[in-house]
Amino acid sequence: xxxxxxxxxxxxxxxxxxxxxxxxxxxxxxxxxxxxxxxxxxxxxxxxxxxxxxxxxxxxxxxxxxxxxxxxxxxxxxxxxxxxxxxxxxxxxxxxxxxxxxxxxxxxxxxxxxxxxxxxxxxxxxxxxxxxxxxxxxxxxxxxxxxxxxxxxxxxxxxxxxxxxxxxxxxxxxxxxxxxxxxxxxxxxxxxxxxxxxxxxxxxxxxxxxxxxxxxxxxxxxxxxxxxxxxxxxxxxxxxxxxxxxxxxxxxxxxxxxxxxxxxxxxxxxxxxxxxxxxxxxxxxx
Numbered sequence: 001x002x003x004x005x006x007x008x009x010x011x012x013x014x015x016x017x018x019x020x021x022x023x024x025x026x027x028x029x030x031x032x033x034x035x036x037x038x039x040x041x042x043x044x045x046x047x048x049x050x051x052x053x054x055x056x057x058x059x060x061x062x063x064x065x066x067x068x069x070x071x072x073x074x075x076x077x078x079x080x081x082x083x084x085x086x087x088x089x090x091x092x093x094x095x096x097x098x099x100x101x102x103x104x105x106x107x108x109x110x111x112x113x114x115x116x117x118x119x120x121x122x123x124x125x126x127x128x129x130x131x132x133x134x135x136x137x138x139x140x141x142x143x144x145x146x147x148x149x150x151x152x153x154x155x156x157x158x159x160x161x162x163x164x165x166x167x168x169x170x171x172x173x174x175x176x177x178x179x180x181x182x183x184x185x186x187x188x189x190x191x192x193x194x195x196x197x198x199x200x201x202x203x204x205x206x207x208x209x210x211x212x213x214x215x216x217x218x219x220x221x222x223x224x225x226x227x228x229x230x231x232x233x234x235x236x237x238x239x240x241x242x243x244x245x246x247x248x249x250x251x252x253x254x255x256x257x258x259x260x261x262x263x264x265x266x267x268x269x270x271x272x273x274x275x276x277x278x279x280x281x282x283x284x285x286x
Contacts, residue, residue: 005187005220012140013119014099016060018220021278022255024271025061025101025263026054027226030084031068031076044087048095051088055098058271061120062096063263064088064113065103069124069197071229078108085109086116093117101144107131114139124148124197126175133182142188144222145175149198164203165210168193169217176219190220190261195250196228204230208253215258224263225250226270244269252277 007019016023030047051062066084067076081104089100093116101120102113107129110121119141126145127133136143147168149159161167172191179189191214193207204225214221225231231246232238244266251262251270255277264270 005218009142009187009220011119011142011188013117014141016099018260021281022259022274023060023261024058024267024274025063025222025224025261026051026057026059026267027224027263027265028054028062028064028088029068030064030066030088042084044091047088048091051092052096054267055096057268059098059267061099061101061261062092063101063103063120063122064092064118065122066109067104067106071196078106081106081109082112086112089113089116089118105129105132107135110135114141120144122146124194126172127179127182130182133179133184136179137183142190143179143184144190144192145172145179146192146197147171147194159198159200159203161203164199164206165213168207169213172214172219173217176217186219190222191217192222192224195223195225196230199230201230201233204228208250211254211259212257220260221258222261222263223250223254223259225254226262226264226266241265248273256281 007017009016028047028051030042032042054062064085066081085102092100099119100117101122102110102118103122104110105123105125110132121136121141122144123132124146176189176191180186193214195204195207211223226247227240227243231243235243235246237243247264247266251273254262255274262270
């Protein structure tokens with residue numbers, strides 16, 4: 001299938017240029033308990049400074065979230081999420097031209113973030129809430145649809161699939177078509193296999209090995225494997241921040257496969273990985 005996507009994605013609040021290949025999304029967790037950097041950027045001024053740093057290092061998108069979705073995490077109220085993220089989104093929008101993504105599954109939080117200047121929705125529930133789909137369509141913003149088996153509280157207890165690649169792909173295509181039925185253009189839809197969200201080590205590896213099947217759908221693909229636990233299992237790195245080289249391997253594989261966006265913590269290093277991999281991929285063309 002084809003979605004008619006081009007090198008330039010433009011919408012009322014933003015613009016992304018994919019003509020050089022894969023873009024980097026910088027992760028900005030305004031939370032006390034995220035798995036890798038919980039509490040590190042909980043203070044709004046510190047969060048803004050880190051966001052501006054990532055933009056300066058080459059991030060094409062900044063993904064701001066006020067609720068951890070790590071395995072075993074518990075929900076955070078809409079009011080608390082809004083308190084955490086809105087000041088950060090407002091300031092980053094004023095001080096940077098990089099589009100701000102709001103990482104939330106709550107329609108109240110998304111609406112407040114859009115009002116504050118956010119230009120993209122990153123929804124780990126893939127628009128399960130009809131009101132969120134309606135909001136995205138009305139706001140005319142791109143959306144990331146992610147696959148997750150279960151909920152953050154339960155997803156890693158006993159994840160099971162008969163065919164993880166086929167099942168995740170079918171789910172995302174169904175959710176993408178549903179998003180289109182609400183009036184969201186296909187070119188504004190990103191699909192994300194949800195590495196680490198209700199998946200075992202083998203499930204994660206199979207999804208990465210066959211990520212080209214997701215790219216072949218014609219929808220833009222986003223992958224977030226940065227610093228995740230399966231990388232620690234493979235490398236023996238128990239500390240999340242030490243998984244930079246494991247992350248780099250996943251980024252290179254994704255770039256080579258044609259993934260549109262990689263979501264990462266270590267922006268400067270991963271921008272280097274993207275540039276080098278992209279140059280190798282395009283060597284025959286020049």
